[in-house]
Amino acid sequence: MSFDGTDIVRSIRMLVVGGLISYRALFQWTRPASFVASLMVMPVMQMVFFVLVGRAIGVADDTLRALGLAILGATGACIMGGTMAIANERIYGTLGPVLLSTCRRGVLWASRAVPYVVNAFAVMVFTLICARLLLGLRIPVGALVPVLVAMAAGSLSCTAFGIGIGALGLRFRNVNDVANLALMVFVVTSGAVVPPRAMPDWINTVGAFLPLTHAIRAARAAASGQAWVTFGGEILAELAVGVGYGVLALVMLRVFEARSRNGLSLDAA
Amino acid sequence: MSAPLSRTRWSIRLVLVGVRTHLLFLAESRISIAILLGTPVVYALVGAYLYRDGGRGNDVVAVGAAAGIIGIWSAVLSNSGTAVHRQRWMGTLELMMVSPAPLLLVLAPLVLAPTVLGVGSLAVALAFTGLVFHATVPVAALLPFVLSVLVCAVAIATMGLIMAVTFVLFRNPYAVVNAIEIPVWILSGMMVPLGLLPGWAQSVAAVLPSRWGVEVVNDSVSGSPVLAATLIAIAVAVLYVLAAAFIIRYVARRARAQGSLHLA
Numbered sequence: 112m113s114f115d116g117t118d119i120v121r122s123i124r125m126l127v128v129g130g131l132i133s134y135r136a137l138f139q140w141t142r143p144a145s146f147v148a149s150l151m152v153m154p155v156m157q158m159v160f161f162v163l164v165g166r167a168i169g170v171a172d173d174t175l176r177a178l179g180l181a182i183l184g185a186t187g188a189c190i191m192g193g194t195m196a197i198a199n200e201r202i203y204g205t206l207g208p209v210l211l212s213t214c215r216r217g218v219l220w221a222s223r224a225v226p227y228v229v230n231a232f233a234v235m236v237f238t239l240i241c242a243r244l245l246l247g248l249r250i251p252v253g254a255l256v257p258v259l260v261a262m263a264a265g266s267l268s269c270t271a272f273g274i275g276i277g278a279l280g281l282r283f284r285n286v287n288d289v290a291n292l293a294l295m296v297f298v299v300t301s302g303a304v305v306p307p308r309a310m311p312d313w314i315n316t317v318g319a320f321l322p323l324t325h326a327i328r329a330a331r332a333a334a335s336g337q338a339w340v341t342f343g344g345e346i347l348a349e350l351a352v353g354v355g356y357g358v359l360a361l362v363m364l365r366v367f368e369a370r371s372r373n374g375l376s377l378d379a380a
Numbered sequence: 381m382s383a384p385l386s387r388t389r390w391s392i393r394l395v396l397v398g399v400r401t402h403l404l405f406l407a408e409s410r411i412s413i414a415i416l417l418g419t420p421v422v423y424a425l426v427g428a429y430l431y432r433d434g435g436r437g438n439d440v441v442a443v444g445a446a447a448g449i450i451g452i453w454s455a456v457l458s459n460s461g462t463a464v465h466r467q468r469w470m471g472t473l474e475l476m477m478v479s480p481a482p483l484l485l486v487l488a489p490l491v492l493a494p495t496v497l498g499v500g501s502l503a504v505a506l507a508f509t510g511l512v513f514h515a516t517v518p519v520a521a522l523l524p525f526v527l528s529v530l531v532c533a534v535a536i537a538t539m540g541l542i543m544a545v546t547f548v549l550f551r552n553p554y555a556v557v558n559a560i561e562i563p564v565w566i567l568s569g570m571m572v573p574l575g576l577l578p579g580w581a582q583s584v585a586a587v588l589p590s591r592w593g594v595e596v597v598n599d600s601v602s603g604s605p606v607l608a609a610t611l612i613a614i615a616v617a618v619l620y621v622l623a624a625a626f627i628i629r630y631v632a633r634r635a636r637a638q639g640s641l642h643l644a
Binding site: 142144145147148149152153156157159160163164165166167168169170285288289291292295298299304305306308309310 | 409411412414415418419422423425426427429430431432433434435436552554555556557558559561562563565566571572573576577
């Protein structure tokens with residue numbers, strides 16, 4: 112199958128225009144009140160809460176904690192957004208037409224992910240700014256770029272994870288509950304709230320294969336002045352996790368779509 | 381034919397049947413129940429590891445109780461705050477509004493049912509801390525602790541009642557639900573000592589029934605006297621119920637006058 116210039120233009124338009132339209136249509140938090148409450152207030156309040164818990168215990172320096180929590184705050188945008196990007200097609204009755212479309216599937220599903228990657232990164236940056244204003248978080252100027260790169264990598268990998276959960280929405284109902292469970296898991300495994308040294312090894316092992324863990328480690332390493340080899344390795348690990356979940360999501364989407372066609376049904380449960 | 385019930389017994393029966401009905405409705409989704417019960421377990425786990433890492437392993441029971449109270453608030457907030465929205469979506473909100481029973485008694489089960497589930501989630505959180513961290517409430521202190529939890533749960537339920545009667549007028553209550561969940565954790569002193577908050581925040585916290593409910597539970601866990609905090613919690617909760625009764629009269633009048641209840 113050839114892939115000429117027209118296809119490239121069409122794919123780019125699908126990624127940008129199609130992505131924006133699907134984001135506006137499917138993401139339930141685009142209303143101003145919902146956006147502010149869920150993607151601005153909630154991540155900032157979560158960060159403030161856990162920083163205060165740390166202060167209650169007597170943690171000496173909550174700068175690195177606030178940084179990790181700022182990154183963790185984007186899980187809602189990534190996971191719920193990625194889930195809604197696909198699962199809400201079922202709720203709105205447009206799943207059938209989507210699966211009947213002739214769009215290249217990789218471009219189609221990637222177009223769903225792109226707005227949420229941008230959204231998640233914006234949430235992280237906003238939460239970081241609030242950490243500076245409310246909690247006095249200071250990041251050395253030289254560490255700013257690595258921190259932002261770590262956040263971008265985390266946005267990519269976490270959104271890929273969310274798209275994977277959304278893929279379940281091609282066959283199953285009520286995947287939003289699965290997404291809510293995933294949000295709770297990230298609080299435990301990401302290392303943003305509890306230092307890895309305090310957690311059992313098996314939880315840290317699980318966390319190493321989940322998004323955001325390496326991004327948080329990379330950001331904290333950069334902010335604390337560690338060598339670029341350290342945080343660079345963590346950023347690469349985060350991207351590898353993201354690629355893994357991206358591939359898994361694409362495979363799941365392809366398998367579930369094929370089963371839907373073969374079974375002449377959009378529902379398995 | 382049996383004699384008609386007195387108004388008091390009729391009201392109590394109305395609420396109890398309503399609570400049972402809404403509990404059965406909430407129990408329909410097993411995964412939602414799992415999330416409701418699992419949320420305080422997650423926060424108990426995280427809180428316990430944090431406190432142990434900070435050298436405060438003796439406070440794990442208090443952390444578990446605080447996590448359980450977070451579970452009560454989350455259950456009340458997410459279910460009663462959105463219960464009215466669900467009733468609107470199912471087309472039964474108008475029927476509730478025109479029912480001959482006092483509207484406050486009709487809405488109360490929407491709040492009490494998730495409160496019951498929330499207390500269950502607290503029990504699960506404490507069972508978890510007992511199993512994993514071997515930290516339990518001493519047997520001698522169990523009855524005062526249970527009573528303190530009930531006071532706290534009722535205090536939180538009155539906050540849910542205010543939300544339930546107010547959200548009749550909101551088309552999108554989810555935004556408010558997401559915005560106020562964690563601020564109430566902080567202002568109520570759930571895992572966060574109120575002394576860490578600035579003066580203005582402590583003043584705001586003083587008018588929250590949950591703040592006093594949490595203090596009752598904390599005092600019970602630490603073995604301190606609970607009477608003063610209990611009386612304040614009950615007094616503030618009564619004020620919230622009176623406020624809810626006042627608000628619902630305004631809401632009902634406005635809904636009837638505008639005839640737009642299904643739209644809000």
